Amino acid sequence: MIKKLRLITRIGFLSFLLVLCLVTSVQAQGKTTSSAKKPLKVFISVDMEGIWGVVHGNQCSADSPEYQLARKWMVEDTNAIISGLFEGGATEVVVNDSHGSMRNIIASELDRRAELISGSPKPLSMMEGIDSSFQACIFAGYHARAGSAPAILDHTISGAVIYSIKINGIEMPELGINGAIAGHYGVPVVMLTGDIETCRQAREILGNDLVTVSVKEATGRFAARNFPREKVLSDLKEGARKTISSTDKFKLYELKPPYQFEVNFHNSNQAEAGLLVPGVKRIAPRTLSFTTQDYLEGFKLLRALISLASGS
Numbered sequence: 001m002i003k004k005l006r007l008i009t010r011i012g013f014l015s016f017l018l019v020l021c022l023v024t025s026v027q028a029q030g031k032t033t034s035s036a037k038k039p040l041k042v043f044i045s046v047d048m049e050g051i052w053g054v055v056h057g058n059q060c061s062a063d064s065p066e067y068q069l070a071r072k073w074m075v076e077d078t079n080a081i082i083s084g085l086f087e088g089g090a091t092e093v094v095v096n097d098s099h100g101s102m103r104n105i106i107a108s109e110l111d112r113r114a115e116l117i118s119g120s121p122k123p124l125s126m127m128e129g130i131d132s133s134f135q136a137c138i139f140a141g142y143h144a145r146a147g148s149a150p151a152i153l154d155h156t157i158s159g160a161v162i163y164s165i166k167i168n169g170i171e172m173p174e175l176g177i178n179g180a181i182a183g184h185y186g187v188p189v190v191m192l193t194g195d196i197e198t199c200r201q202a203r204e205i206l207g208n209d210l211v212t213v214s215v216k217e218a219t220g221r222f223a224a225r226n227f228p229r230e231k232v233l234s235d236l237k238e239g240a241r242k243t244i245s246s247t248d249k250f251k252l253y254e255l256k257p258p259y260q261f262e263v264n265f266h267n268s269n270q271a272e273a274g275l276l277v278p279g280v281k282r283i284a285p286r287t288l289s290f291t292t293q294d295y296l297e298g299f300k301l302l303r304a305l306i307s308l309a310s311g312s
């Protein structure tokens with residue numbers, strides 16, 4: 001009888017241990033699932049004219065002594081955005097240096113958690129590195145399209161050759177041309193930084209859900225009121241943090257095929273070399289036009305025509 005009792009007690013104790021183990025393991029599994037971060041990859045294309053402090057082309061040209069300071073401001077603006085992104089839940093950030101030589105951002109000064117795409121030429125230029133694995137795209141330090149005022153260093157891709165670019169009838173700033181590349185890959189543009197006019201154009205083209213952070217107000221093409229540095233850095237960080245916590249509401253910027261490009265140059269000679277390319281028509285002395293079914297194909301042809309015009 002005593003033996004039987006001991007056996008029952010032992011079985012009871014073992015069952016208790018088994019249940020305890022099961023409960024602990026279920027809890028542990030629950031914890032693993034809830035703490036595992038969903039990937040949240042963010043692509044940032046960083047131009048220079050819309051960076052805080054920049055008001056003149058000399059600050060954006062490597063041969064000017066003013067350039068060294070401006071590239072520091074460029075990395076500071078970018079780092080403020082990156083720190084907000086990681087605080088807001090980003091798991092990976094890829095930065096594409098998107099101005100001139102595309103070697104402006106001092107690699108060792110960039111937030112060490114981010115990857116840097118540096119140098120040129122790159123097939124997708126300001127958008128090199130983006131693909132469908134990203135959940136969000138940010139344009140930092142961007143500028144207004146050619147022919148805007150007041151706007152710091154307004155131009156579209158090439159100040160030397162481009163008067164205007166229209167795609168499907170819309171006169172495009174770079175933010176629209178590049179926004180459609182993000183849209184092509186299914187990635188929404190969620191935030192843009194630059195001067196006040198650039199932010200206005202961005203909301204007009206990419207939609208009012210876009211978060212814009214203005215860092216300065218242009219008073220002319222080469223002059224601006226730069227907002228207090230401390231406020232700008234905190235706005236950039238907070239803007240990125242809040243934006244990335246709610247990327248669901250952002251719509252894609254997608255243009256519909258066929259894509260009709262109209263490239264208006266400053267001078268008629270700049271249009272001439274482009275006529276050597278099959279499918280390109282001259283619709284006015286200074287204007288070339290072509291149509292594609294694939295947006296990236298159209299973007300690459302656009303860049304080829306600009307290169308030909310630059311060498312003419």
Ligand SMILES: [Zn+2]
Nearest residue numbers: 047048049099
């Ligand atoms: Zn630029």
